[in-house]
Amino acid sequence: MSWLYLSILSALLLGVYDLFKKLAVHNNAVLPVLFLSICAGAAVWLPFMIWSGVSPETLPHPFLRVDPLTGREHLLILAKAVVVVASWICGFNGIKHLPMSVAGPIRASAPLWTVLFAVLVFHESPNVRQWSGVALILVSFFAFSLVGKKEGIHFHRDRGVWWMVGAMLLGAASALYDKFLLQNAGLSPSTVQAWFSTDMAIVLLPAVLFRHFTKSGPPFHWHWAIPAIGLTLLAADILYFTAVAQPGALISVISPVRRSAVIISLLIGVIGFRERHFRAKAVCVLGIIAGVLLLS
DSSP, X not given: OOHHHHHHHHHHHHHHHHHHHHHHHTTSXXXXXXXXXXXXHHHHHHHHHHHHHHOGGGOSSGGGOOOOOOHHHHHXXXXXXXXXXXXXXXXXXXXXXXXXXXXXXXXXXXXXXXXXXXXXXXXXXXXXXXXXXXXHHHHHHHHHHHHHHTTTOOTTTOHXXXXXXXXXXXXXXXXXXXXXXXXXXXXXXXXXXXXXXXXXXXXXXXXXXXXXXXXXXXXXXXXXXHHHHHHHHHHHHHHHHHHHHSTTOOHHHHHHHHHTTHHHHHHHHHHHSOOSOHHHHHHHHHHHHHHHHHHO
């Protein structure tokens, strides 16, 4: 399957992933939710990491092979884990304080920065039609911010908005770093995903333990959506990493396509959470769909 179609499937799963996040963090502590969801994804990879070390030739599929890392490669993966954990902390806090149909579009504007840095750093050259698709998607995201004002969300001083802006910038940095790991550093998608899932849990563990022993922050309660967050993201990332690793894949195109998950977030927000201004938001969604079509 081509990298573009893999990216579209990944976007669909990300929309469902946003729903699970919203359910899990509602009146709940963010750090434990984030940590346990990360552990759920890492637990899936742990058996294959051990299997790959003991008897890699007996694995049922080559994709499941997790390669051992050098010291330098461990540091590279650890750097990605730190960036992603920071992005997730911002994103979880943002989606906790904002409607899904507003938080999603803000986070999805990360391609603005991804495209800029992909051209400057990796010298990517999308064609005119692809640039038109990227521009249309970004304009649609901006229109979402104007709709948000109708719901009393003042973007310049709302703390939920600033959490999502932080997630947006860190997400753009992570997307560019993915291309470096998968194409320049030559790591396989399964190796990156398995090791960085494990490293994220390690990075976040001290903060979770500190919160537990000091009894700081809001109370935590278990929700079935917590493991679903990690498992859904695991599936979405498998598709995403496979897409980025393909020769000729353009991160400046893949990133906006992934952000079209906002379509699913909008539908869930309006139908499931009865969020307002469906018609205005639907116009923005049509712009995103048109942009995705131009990218294909």
